[in-house]
Amino acid sequence: MNYFDPHIHMVSRTTDDYENMAAAGIVGVVEPAFWQGQPRTNVGSFIDYYDLLLGWERFRASQFGILHYCTMGLNPKEANNREMARDVLNILPRYLAKDGVVAVGEIGYDDITPAEDEALLAQMEMAKEFELPVLIHTPHRDKVTGTKRTLDAIKDAGVAPEMVIVDHLNELTLPLVLDSGVWRGHSIYPNTKMSEPRMVALLQQYGTERMVVNSAADWGKSDPLKVPKVGQLMLDSGFSEEQVSKVLFENPIEFYAQSGRINLAEVQRPKVDQTQQWQENSALRGQTPIVEK
């Protein structure tokens, strides 16, 4: 079974994680730009972080045969540092233009402050300009209010609902977004957020349409294998392989495919050893192509 983790922060994971993820069937991931556990003090730190997502982390993932994409954005926590936030929003467009960037995100509310409002709105404008989908997370605290505010903000910004995924949903907030047309993201995260059995129950109750599941694994106590674990529990609970594949592979890719920078065929294509290919195709055949792209 092929899996896709549409929200995971690999910069804080080890190579063992990559190895286990590949072994469990995860063939691709999306790494949303987020904060680093403590506030950054200047725009340069963001530049280096964004470059890390586009460069080194992508390379690290490729060593394990995992495709790595990312989303770019200024997270709400750091949006509250207004001066720095302005600088970050100024450099953001050049990253949103890059090929490996499949959405704007993760953005949204944390404490629901005016500064967060401004950053959210500004970035949704950029998403429209660059024709990118948007990954919006819902806050940990005051989640119901935050989710309602988020839906209002999407409407105010004039972003098409199918271009948005609202993430970290639970039993209380999922019903709020059902009628809005946005994609529904769920983070299976130990202790806080969701668990596998609760997730399977939601799928039983609400079906598989526009439902998306991720691990949101990061530097906290979290588990990068949550997506395949949900897959197993779905199978054990009577879901078909097609249904598992729809929720845990096709749905998230279909959502991000709206960027035009990722598609199902690309993720399913078998990997090739680049040097091997070089060796076999060109060494004795005397032809030119430089490493498969």
Next chain:
Amino acid sequence: MNHYNRLYQALAQQCSEAAIEWLKQALNAIASESDPTAKHQIASAMAKRKVGDQAVTLTLELMGEEPREICHWSSADCSRILLNLALIDTSDKPLTSLLSEIYAQGDERERAALLMGIPVLDPDAQWLVEAEDCCRTNSLLLFSAMVMHNPYPARHFSSRAFNQLVLKALFLGLDIAHIEDLQARYNSELSVMCADYIDERMAANRDYPASIWLAMRLRDCRPGTANLLADCLTAQDVGKRYYAALALQHEPDEQTEALQKIIKQQAEQETDPEVQAALTKLIESKRL
């Protein structure tokens, strides 16, 4: 015709109208607007999606050499090289800082385009220190872009940097037959480094890259190396046989009777046509 026009013409002939329309606008914007760097950044990032990534063929004179046909640059690579040329044309910043800026802000593919196109962008090697530094990358794509089918390193790199590059290519599993002017840049130090690498691999019970012999001369290696090369001539692995035959063509010295005998024997029983051709050429050129 200069490089800019040749690149543009090749793209115009081989890409869609919509792609060229977009490219034309991007080039004009870089040439005419007040902030060409910002225009360039966005255009370069979007070039692959707008112009596509299909193979393009073009003829260029790189660094004053004879015109050559280039067919390993894609339409995205060519567009990005072109956008870089446009920025270099308009900007009043020095070439070196401009190239460093473009490199720093590019993603892997944008950087690879800069490195592939470096003979066009920096024919006089003003950016040499940085170019040598780029070979420290861990990216196979970037390293290949600088090293494979690129005349810049052989023309400009110091011996130390060039030797390191050859060794790193072997290390990464790349075929060093694709390093340009390897034979012209040969130096005895290279033989020593490669022989050490073979020793290291064999001590660890691992195989060594077949093309390594292209960077070695028997006269600069310790005695006994010739036996290793002779083993390759008759090895099971076709790549080993092929590169051993090829490397012997480059050997300046006459071979020992024993080695000559092995070459002739192998030529009689060789089954692979390409190895056979290499052996025939070897025998003819050395009048064995």
